[in-house]
Amino acid sequence: MSSDDRRQQGLQKMNEVYGWEMPDIQGDPYFDLTVEHLFGTIWTRPGLSMRDKRLLTLAAVTAVGNSDLAEIQINAALHNGEITAEELKEVSVFLTHYLGFPLGSKLDGAVSKVVRQRKKAAERGAGEDKKGNVNAAVKMHSGGSVDEQ
Template identity: 75%
Template sequence: MDELRRKGLDKMNEVYGWEMPNIEGDPYFDLTVDHLFGTIWTRPGLSMRDKRIMTLTAVAALGNSDLAEIQANAALHNGELTGEELKEMAVFLTQYLGFPLGSKLDGAVSKVIKRRQKAAERGEDEDRKANVNAAVQMHSGSKVHDERDE
C-alpha cells in the first residue's frame, strides 16, 4: 500500500470512527480514499469538527438522510458533536434550507440517537458492521460481506 493510500485510509477511519477495508481496484473508492481523505480531509486550516459540520450541512442541503445518518453517527462516536448540537443544527438549517430538508436532517439525527441509545442499553457499541457497509456502499457501490445478509 503506498503512502497516499495509507494516509487516506487512516483519515477515513478517523472520520468515520471505525475500520474501513481497503478495496483495491474500485476507481470510486480509490478516488475517495486517495483524494478526498488522503488530500482534502487531511488539509490543515479546519478542525475535524468544522469539517463535520460542513459535511452535515451539505448532505442536509441535498436531502440525503443516509449520508446524514452516517455523518451524525460518526460525529457522536468521535465526540465532535453532541446529540443536542446535532438537533440544534437541524433547527438552524431549517431556516436556510427550508422546513422539509431541516426536518429530514432532524429525523436522521433522531434515528441515530435512538439506535445508539438502544445499543447502549444492550451494553453494545453502535452497529459498526452496518455503518461500514453503508460507508463502503456510499464510496464505491460495493458491499462488505456480512453473514447476517445470508
C-alpha cells in the same frame, strides 16, 4: 508522498471520519480516488477542525436531502465526541431556516434516529451497531448508491 503513503493516510483519515475501520477495496478506481484524494488530501488539509469539516459535510448532505449520509456523519460525530446530540438538534433547527422545512426535518429525524439507536445499543451493552453504516459508506465510496442497499 508516494501513492502508497497517500492511500494509507487516506484510509487512516476515513477510519477517523467514520469512526470505524473501512475495508481497503483494491482495484476500484472510484474508491481509489476517494481514499487517496478526498480522504488522503482534502480531509487531511489543515485550516479546518474535524468538527468544522463534519458540520460542513452535514450541511451539504442535508442540502441535497441525503439522510442516509447524514446518519453516517451524525453517528461518527457522536462516536468521535466532536459534537453532542443537543448540538446536532440545534444544527437541524439552524439548517431548517436556510434549507427549508422538508430538508431540515429529514436531518432532525436522522439525528433522532441515530441517538435512539446509540442509546438502545448502549443499554444492550452492545456498543454501536455500525454494520449498516459501514455497508452504506462502502457502497457510497465505491460509486454505488446508498439507496441500492
